[in-house]
Amino acid sequence: MNRNYELDDTDRKILNLLIQDANMPYTEIARQVQVSGGTVHVRMARMEELGIVEGATLRLDFQKLGYGVNAFLGIYLLKSSVWSSVVEQLRAIPEVVSIHFTTGAYGVFARLVCRDTQHLREVLHGQVQLIEGIERTETMISLEEIFNRPVTLT
Template sequence: MAKNYEIDNVDLKILTELMKDAKVPYTEIAKKVYVSGGTVHVRMKKLEEMGVVTGTTLSMDYSKLGYDVTCFLGIFLLKSSLYEAVVEKLKKIPEVVKIHYTTGNYNIFIKIHCRDTKHLKDVLHDKIQKVEGIERTETFISLEESLNRHIQLDV
């Protein structure tokens, strides 16, 4: 692929359709965007090579699987230079689903899912707070997620 490939309106329309439902076959997207299925396939391959599309994900309601507590944790590190080592250890904790390097009060901000508050306490005490390099954490329990969406692309 040419390094100077530029994203155009066709690419944006394809992405917009996939953001609505990533399971839609390329042939259906092609009909909506008025191109061939092959064009959609080639465009998606280029978008993947560029790193614009990094994969597909499954959207789930964890509460229906018994994970009723969603939390965000602000993590204070002993030293900023420990960031990479701490992240590698956090990645090994199954309940951790998102990790962000942030500005502001916290060095790291993470999202975790737990079955209940006892499970949360165990994850905090036995896993996260035992990671070498973490000075302390601040926990925020989510009471409800009111919005989870992609940004709207300018098409």
């Protein structure tokens, strides 16, 4: 199969509907896009095979689940060659929900979700700052997420 697959308007319409509601049945997508259910299924299978679609996720309100602290962590590395080792160790910490390799001051930027500031402190001092290769960290606590939206494909 061609690995340089280009999305057409139908693919973008299908993806935009799923971006808004990943639970939407293919039959409903087909109705809205005005194609057959089989077409939606075949196109989704192709996009999954090519790695364009990597599964679906469930968006949770962590605050309502008792995880009221959303923090961003700028991580200074001792040297860039330790990046993959640091990332693997960060990945093992359940409170770390995303990791980014960045340009600028930080070598790595991570997002953590914790129950409270005490929990955050325990994760930082008891796990993150013990990782070999991390020089130091800067923590920014989010006071409130104003909005979080998916990208609309054009």
